[in-house]
Amino acid sequence: MRRLACAGAALLAALASAPTLADSASIRVPADAPAAWKNECSSCHVAYPPQLLGKSSWHTVMKGLDKHFGSDASMAAADAKAITDFLDRYAPPDGGRHDAANGRITQTQWFKRKHREIPASALSSKEVRSAANCQACHSSAEKGVFSEHQLTPLGRRFED
């Protein structure tokens, strides 16, 4: 019995200390991000790091670039391949909290849980416009840092 309790405690400790792939404090844009990723993915929105979305969900995004959430984001095949390879290297495996059948990061369990205290009206407010506008609240979003300790004044206001 005692052994079982010890094993359980060890397991709990391990779970608590192991950083999840997309622990918001530990996300960083990987150093080997190709130029195409920076150029193509950061024109209309901040370039979302590969860790934010599951592998198959990214594939859904990359296959539908001509109708990318209402915009034409089609690109040269070589650029699309370099980006897909990069996403494949760092995307979390399918079946976790980063899956979104429609490819929307904001629909993942991970995103919803992280923003559960933020009212929907704040995310669609005039200042933010859309939950896709990470940098409205996250001051280091362009570096892939989404820590609650690095917020803009607006982000701090919503957190309170």
Add this chain to the structure above:
Amino acid sequence: MKTRHIVALIAGCTLYAAAAFGETQQTVLGGYSTQAGSSFTPSPDRGRSLFAANHSASADFPSCTKCHGSDPGASGKHAITGKTIAPMSARANPERFTDAAKTEKWFRRNCREVIGRECSAGEKADVLAYLIKGS
């Protein structure tokens, strides 16, 4: 004599660099003008009208100015994501239109989006004439 040569060389190089830089925008604009036909002259005024006009292809993106703003010398804001877009005017943002492939890519995407079709070479030349010279 020697000093004069060096001064001349530096002046020449500066001029060459300036010309090469300006020429890149001119080359991109010139490319579209040539495509539009030998009798075509780009018009900044027509470009301004097209840039400001409202179209019916998209409710989210009814005009170029919806995201880029009515003053090309100032920053714009993406209509959906809210991301800041650097000024379109070449005077305010000298990097603009110095890459033909990038210029063509954005005309292709945005004309389809806003007008609902690709722009003609003449329309692209007009808009560039406006953003390079007329804004």
